[in-house]
Amino acid sequence: MRVCVLGAGVVGLTSAYQLARDGHDVTILEGRDGAALEASFANGGQLSYSYVAPLADPSVLPHLPAWLLQNDSALRFVPRLDPRQWRWCLSFLLACRGGRARQTAVEMLRLGALSREALHELVQRESIDFNYVRNGKLVVYRDANAFDAARRKMDFLQAAGSEQRALDAAACVALEPALEHARPLLAGGIHTPSEEAGDCHRFSVALAGVLNTRYGVAIHYETPVHSFVTERGAALAVRTPRGEIRADAFVVALGNGSAPLLHALGMRLPMYPLTGYSLTIPVAPGHAPRVSVTDLHRKVVYAPLGERLRIAGMVEIAGMDVTRRDRRLDLLKRQAQEIFPAAGNYAAAQTWCGHRPATPDSKPLIGSTRYRNLWLNTGHGALGFTLACGSARLIADAIAGRAPPLEPGAYAWPR
Incomplete structure (x- = not known):
């Protein structure tokens, strides 16, 4: 399946990693000229699984x-x-x-415990x-x-x-x-x-390299997503300066850019x-x-x-x-x-x-939307690095239709 991940921050990149490991044909679209240049760039550096x-x-x-x-x-x-x-x-x-x-x-x-396990792997x-x-x-x-x-x-x-x-x-x-x-x-x-520590930006840049060279993931920088093309309850493509990019499924991992993009589809993310x-x-x-x-x-x-x-x-x-x-x-x-x-x-x-x-309750938004092939993995606040790998595993399981390791409804939107 062709999956398009929107966003090359730590959440988008780890999502792409789990999806590529599942055998999907993955493309990442990122508006900036490199990976992890927004909230992932110089965060606290602590991987605090017990302090979430x-x-x-x-x-x-x-x-x-x-x-x-x-x-x-x-x-x-x-x-x-x-x-x-x-x-x-x-x-x-x-x-x-x-x-x-x-x-x-x-x-x-x-979710923190799952993230620790997934990062170690x-x-x-x-x-x-x-x-x-x-x-x-x-x-x-x-x-x-x-x-x-x-x-x-x-x-x-x-x-x-x-x-x-x-x-x-x-x-x-x-x-x-x-x-x-x-x-x-x-x-x-x-x-x-x-508990652990690491440089989130270095992690993200290195992971982007692994995705491209080992898993064949195409990463298009300087490619902001302007809007979706939808039809009959599904997302067909996204509109970008490169033209329309089509996929079978889309994962929105744009951090603060997620809410305005989806607002045009009638979704108001909290x-x-x-x-x-x-x-x-x-x-x-x-x-x-x-x-x-x-x-x-x-x-x-x-x-x-x-x-x-x-x-x-x-x-x-x-x-x-x-x-x-x-x-x-x-x-x-x-x-x-x-x-x-x-x-x-x-x-x-x-x-x-x-x-x-x-989000107001600090839980990320992970899971499906009213569009059957449009998925969320966003809203991690200050815990993006800590929770990224576990969130990526949840979204990959959801797209694959596998039984998740955690109750997915806890992180679903709306809630």
């Missing part, structure tokens, strides 16, 4: 006023005259209900260099009450198959000596040895761009973290990528606006120097600002 809990959770509600009003808050809401923004925010608040949030957390953990099968390390993750807490709450949640995560242990401040520093400067700030930490920021600095050996670290107080993540350190954080509900870019990057740099002042050359930091395609 939804942003929408009852515990965030008491913190919302401070988070949304303070200039140095990790989460900021910048109101706009955009009905999509307000619909998304209302749906987010509804998704914070306790029972729904708990069920979403379970479903996300299951891919890494074993293909020769891909992306600074991949199975180095574990340490989430550090500055507030004793927050640390106590995290310890109480360990039973839930351990029941889902996650190996974890609670550490006091001294044990955190023993595990990660680069935290010595921050020791007075720490109440404790939760260590998850199974997605909105959440802005995030990152720094990538050359490391100072012996002073940069060796394990992945998350500073929960600041909502900042640190991922070692070979001789570089990726520092990422913040969520802005501001549409595609980037007017605050420099101020937010300066804030991120100050917050990083607060905990890892000697980690590397901050003056030489490579900076990035990206827009994560997020």
Whole structure:
């Protein structure tokens, strides 16, 4: 079967990989001039399969006023005259209900476990260099009450198959000596040895090469998709600057581009761009973290990528606006120097600002649409790298008509 995948980010490329492995004739269309140049380009770098809990959770509600009003808050809401923004925010608040949030957390953990299995299989099968390390993750807490709450949640995560242990401040520093400067700030930490890290952009570029040379996948860059040609409940082709491109099935993995493309077909996807920021600095050996670290107080993540350190954080509900870019990057740099002042050359930091395609409940949209040969694999928010391989396996199973390893309705749209 001829399958056309729209989008060459990490989700589109992994989808193409699973489909090509199934023997399909796969073509990828990408509007940019290379792979993974949008949300996949310089994300946090952590593969956090045990930390995929939804942003929408009852515990965030008491913190919302401070988070949304303070200039140095990790989460900021910048109101706009955009009905999509307000619909998304209302749906987010509804998704914070306790029972729904708990069920979403379970479903996300299951997808995370499938993704870990699928990535391990891919890494074993293909020769891909992306600074991949199975180095574990340490989430550090500055507030004793927050640390106590995290310890109480360990039973839930351990029941889902996650190996974890609670550490006091001294044990955190023993595990990660680069935290010595921050020791007075720490109440404790939760260590998850199974977590991993890697460079999503390098992974995507390498996978694109494997797809082309080993599996014969055609990748057309600088080929934006303008619209669909449909007839009698099926998609026949997509319109591009290269003309119409026909296929037997289409997978929409365009991230933030998915919603406007499908809106023309009468489908309103519940997605909105959440802005995030990152720094990538050359490391100072012996002073940069060796394990992945998350500073929960600041909502900042640190991922070692070979001789570089990726520092990422913040969520802005501001549409595609980037007017605050420099101020937010300066804030991120100050917050990083607060905990890892000697980690590397901050003056030489490579900076990035990206827009994560997020759903209100944090679950991606994976599965069929009202068009019988048009499929979704989009809306992964900040978890695209972590969930990509598992999502790709789900979409490939759905297209092949195989029994899926997870309940597909959990990620279906509409829901």
